[in-house]
Amino acid sequence: DAKTTQPTSMDCAEGRAANLPCNHSTISGNEYVYWYRQIHSQGPQYIIHGLKNNETNEMASLIITEDRKSSTLIRPHATLRDTAVYYCIVRVREGGGADGLTFGKGTHLIIQP
């Protein structure tokens, strides 16, 4: 799996959009970008994934640059409950789905009241 680079921590004001960057300059053509988050003492939670088009779901939007070397996760209208570690993971999305996820250190997003 391609390596990813994320800032160690970020602050965001409550009610504002939280924009979390991720660099994945060595991404391959068949690798997807996945985002998970881990709220303190809980299990990781899937957020969103994408290949090259921008994606949006009920949790967030994912913006992938045209060259696919970086992406941004956008959590609109962040609340205090969005304080968590956010992980950007790049991996091949095989049909089998049996591969383990490789978590890095992620970005610790702190939502300030």
Add this chain to the structure above:
Amino acid sequence: EPEVTQTPSHQVTQMGQEVILRCVPISNHLYFYWYRQILGQKVEFLVSFYNNEISEKSEIFDDQFSVERPDGSNFTLKIRSTKLEDSAMYFCASSADRGSGNEQFFGPGTRLTVL
């Protein structure tokens, strides 16, 4: 909304004892995983399981570890002879079949403390 459940939430054991951590994956999922997270460290993949056999395992998953799906609902992780360094949060996860990709859904974890 369906969810992965794990029991117990906290397990305390003596070094050298065997422990079994239990998980009930989401009912229509076919792929099952165990991860661990030592306090203050990254989440680490241990093993994946499909069709009643191990699909992939990491270097951490040595002979002290085993997994089993004893019936149609439970998925267990056994540590044969626990060591102090096995103290960690253990997360079970599951994902759906081949057509749905591999978004993994995690349980709340079991905190294992080895004394």
